[in-house]
Amino acid sequence: MPTYVVMLGPPGAGKGTQAAIVAEKLDLPHVSSGNLFRENIKNETELGKKVKSILDAGNLVPDDLTIDMVRDRISRDDCNNGAILDGFPRTPAQAEALNAMLVEFAGKVDVVPYINVEDDELIRRLSGRRTCRENGHIFNLTFNPPKQEGVCDLDGSELYQRDDDKPETVKERIRVYLEKTSPLIDFYRQAGLLVEIDGGREIELVTNDLLGILSVEG
Numbered sequence: 768m769p770t771y772v773v774m775l776g777p778p779g780a781g782k783g784t785q786a787a788i789v790a791e792k793l794d795l796p797h798v799s800s801g802n803l804f805r806e807n808i809k810n811e812t813e814l815g816k817k818v819k820s821i822l823d824a825g826n827l828v829p830d831d832l833t834i835d836m837v838r839d840r841i842s843r844d845d846c847n848n849g850a851i852l853d854g855f856p857r858t859p860a861q862a863e864a865l866n867a868m869l870v871e872f873a874g875k876v877d878v879v880p881y882i883n884v885e886d887d888e889l890i891r892r893l894s895g896r897r898t899c900r901e902n903g904h905i906f907n908l909t910f911n912p913p914k915q916e917g918v919c920d921l922d923g924s925e926l927y928q929r930d931d932d933k934p935e936t937v938k939e940r941i942r943v944y945l946e947k948t949s950p951l952i953d954f955y956r957q958a959g960l961l962v963e964i965d966g967g968r969e970i971e972l973v974t975n976d977l978l979g980i981l982s983v984e985g
């Protein structure tokens with residue numbers, strides 16, 4: 768049976784950082800809805816044109832567009848053994864749609880690590896986040912700096928600051944998270960799938976907890 772892991776937590780909690788590490792260890796694809804949207808924007812696709820202003824404002828893309836994009840991604844062959852989902856679902860409607868679509872793929876959500884970090888720390892992390900142009904690899908000027916300033920360690924492409932990581936938009940994204948996404952904490956707790964992790968610690972310590980959870984549950 769395929770394995771599907773849903774990484775839950777506020778913007779800046781470390782979902783993308785951790786998803787990339789555990790995806791490699793478990794040999795599963797890292798499916799980031801934010802990266803998929805940013806690729807569409809970069810490639811100027813129809814979807815990219817529709818969603819650019821929404822991302823720039825820190826709002827959520829409508830559920831139907833998001834669900835179709837993620838379904839398309841996880842129906843590809845490289846997801847036959849499952850996926851690490853990062854940034855999806857973000858609303859109860861998306862979570863319901865995910866359950867329905869995984870039935871089609873003979874799977875289910877196996878475990879939901881909820882990476883919890885306090886607001887002040889989120890703002891510190893997001894203001895120093897730098898993202899790589901080519902593949903969305905994630906760095907931080909203070910907490911996880913690249914070896915060479917402005918250059919991705921992994922693929923040599925340019926590091927940039929996402930427009931939505933500017934301070935005004937960060938606050939809006941945290942508000943949107945609390946309003947629209949935080950109900951998923953209870954949704955998955957009631958389903959018996961939620962495992963809370965203290966994300967306020969060093970990257971390696973959070974990874975160790977996650978790997979412990981995934982080897983037990985996975």
Ligand code: ADP
Binds near residue numbers: 779895905911967969
């Ligand atoms: P999310 O995907 O949840 O928005 P990211 O993985 O992009 O979060 O991390 C947000 C920022 O915080 C990035 O700059 C990343 O390098 C940094 N970061 C991630 N995990 C930690 C951690 N445990 N301690 C300090 N900084 C972290």
Ligand code: ADP
Binds near residue numbers: 804821856
């Ligand atoms: P973060 O680092 O804050 O977790 P992401 O890279 O996951 O950010 O997402 C960036 C933006 O892409 C979001 O602010 C939102 O506009 C859009 N987005 C990503 N995933 C979703 C989703 N599941 N539903 C709606 N919008 C999404």
